Amino acid sequence: MGSAASKTRPVPYKVELKFTDVDLVMTWSKPPSYEEPYQYEVKLYKLDENIGHVLVHSTTTDSTTCSFPRDKWDAFTKYYAEVVTMDRVKPKRLHSRSNEITFYKPLTKDGRVLLDTSKPLDAGYRVYEGYVKSAEQSFDKVAVKLITNADHCEIKNWKELNENSYQHVMQYKMSGDVHDAIEKTTFIVMELCHGDTFQEIARSDEVHKKTALLHMMLGLDHIHQKGFAHHHLKLNNIRLTLDGRYFKIADFGISKKESNEQLEMSEEKESDILSAGLIFCCILSRSNADDISLDMWENIITARKPVAIPPLECEEKELASNLIDKMLKCDTAKGRPMKSMQVLTHPFFWDDRRKFAFISRAKDFFYKMNTEVPSDVEQDLTEKMEKHLLDYENRLNWCAVVKGSGKESASVMDGIEESPHGVPYESNRIIHLLRFIRNIGEHYFKYEMLFSGRFANVWPYFSKIFPSLLPELYDILHHYWIYSRATYDFSNLEDYFTTPASSKPLDPPIALVTNTNSYSTQS
Structure with a gap:
């Protein structure tokens, strides 16, 4: 009985079900024994573990293909399709079933x-x-x-x-x-992390910028400490975690394990630092990544030519420029690029309290020496700072700079007249400027009305008056710490040259706007 029926029934035709990049597509061929015209009834089923076969879509068509957007389907569910062919000339119906398919x-x-x-x-x-x-x-x-x-x-x-x-x-x-x-x-x-998003941090606030760059440098330092060079550090290879709190370095396709002889500072690691310096430029200047990659990247990475740092858009431009300039140093006659650990110990990553504490300890460092005659360290610092501290008569006079800094300066200058222990400030000595800042900070409660509670301490106020003081002071003391530790006592400053900034999450975390790569902060 079954055998006789099979001889008169048309040969079943193949129905194929597959996922493309955007659609779920069903295709089938016309039955060889059916006559024109045809109409097809298409049914799509899913196999539910609890319910069984569930009809999820049904339609009729004259075509031999049917498609539906992918976003309608469950990720791990099996699907199959059934096509019923209806001959409009003869009342015949032919059922054919497709293969089973999963979304992934x-x-x-x-x-x-x-x-x-x-x-x-x-x-x-x-x-x-x-x-x-x-x-x-x-x-x-x-x-x-x-x-x-x-x-x-x-x-x-x-x-x-x-x-x-x-x-x-x-x-x-x-x-x-x-x-x-x-x-x-x-x-x-x-x-899994968010991709192609690191440059968007340039649109964020100062804290998020610094934290994002800190995450990148911590990752790079880990790579270098393990004896590797990344070789491909760029914006697209720094990814944001799904919770929006941390950036991570990705793509180790051309990373290189270095020999023991190369662990100190190889050319490959230098290239990583140069690349990181260009990323700093991009984030802190809001420069277009393509412009940087085509112009600056070509000059500094390939040709090892010095480049001009684009105008920066951050609060302490001199401090940021000081760091970037060192990272982009490619003339070995003038010095090698910084190591990743040196980047992490740079005051660019310090908070205001640590910056003020460094100024205070630097003051103590100088006053341990004979202050009657300027030391070599003070003379070098004065030479670096002199152009920033000249009065209208072209003389070194930091008091005049304070007085001319704005309407608040008159009250701040009261601190000059109220020097503790009756020791006057000398306006042409940098170490007296350090003592002045330290004394104002130590007696901050007297000036709270002046600062109106706008600062956690006095450093943000003085950083605007003397923007070059911290980077120049740090450079001079760091240089002498490296080369003259046997001559000078750096016991109270060594922590600032050896302890890197520690990791902290982005706060508030960064949220990607749906279907875009743009940022918003989660409040």
């Missing part, structure tokens, strides 16, 4: 790693969103990178850099070979 492509035979090619994460690279099955049998969202002819040094390097899951290096999770690839393909599963 499994990269491993056991389905532990799933790939979503509709969601590329990095233009020009095969990096996509995906999922990894956890020990609890749930799926965690991750990023998946596909590479052919893989150089497994990338995987080896990344594993070593992630031994302790460092906070500012993107986390490596696992890797393996794609089980059904025609060409040998390796996948790398890594932490």
Whole structure:
């Protein structure tokens, strides 16, 4: 009975169901034994674990293809389609069922790693969103990178850099070979972060800018401390965590493990510092990243030519310029670029309390010596600062600079007349300026009405009057600390040259506006 029926029934035709980058597409061929014209009834089902077969869509069409946007489908559910062909000439109906399909492509035979090619994460690279099955049998969202002819040094390097899951290096999770690839393909599963967003931090406030740059330098220092050079540090390779609190360095495709002889400061690490310096320029000047990469990047990275720092848009421009200038130093005759640890100890990353404490300790450093005759250190500092402290008669006179700084200066100058212990201030001695700032700070309660509670301490006020004081003072003392520690007592200052800034989260965290790469802060 069944055999006779099968002889008269038309041969079933293939129905194919597949996901493209944007659609769920069903295609089928016309039945060979049916006559024109045809009409097709298309039904899409999903296989629900609890309910069973659930009809999710039904339509009729004259075409042999039908598609629906991908965003309508569940991630891990199996789907299949059924096409019913209706011959309008003869009352025949032919049912054909498609293959079953899931939203994601499994990269491993056991389905532990799933790939979503509709969601590329990095233009020009095969990096996509995906999922990894956890020990609890749930799926965690991750990023998946596909590479052919893989150089497994990338995987080896990344594993070593992630031994302790460092906070500012993107986390490596696992890797393996794609089980059904025609060409040998390796996948790398890594932490999922927001991409192409670091430059947007330039639109944020001062605190967020400094914190973001601090995260980048902490990540780079970790890489260098492990004996690696990143080789590809750029804006797109600094990613924001999904919670909006931390930036992390990504992409170790051309990173390089250096030999023991190179651990001090190789050319590769120098290039990383130069690249970081250009990123500082981009964030603190709001320069267009393309302009920087085509102009400054070409000059300094490739040709090793000095470049002019673009105008900066930050509160303490002289301090930022001082740091960037050192990072972009490419003339080895004048000195090598800074090490990552030296960047992290620079006062650019200090808060106002630490800056004032440094001024106060610097004052103590100088007053341990014979103050009757200026020391070599003070003379060098005076030479650096002299052009910033001249009065209208072209004489070194920091008192005149204070008096001419604005309407608040008259009250501040009362502090000059009220020098503790009756020791007068000398307006042509830098160490007396340090003592003056220290004394005003120590007796801040007397000037609270003057400052109207606008500052946690007096340093922001004096940094506007003497913007070059802190960078010049730090440079001079740091130089003597390196070369003359046997001559001078730096015991109360050494912490400022050796202790790097510590990590802190972005506060408030940064939130990406939906479907864009622009930032907002979460209040």
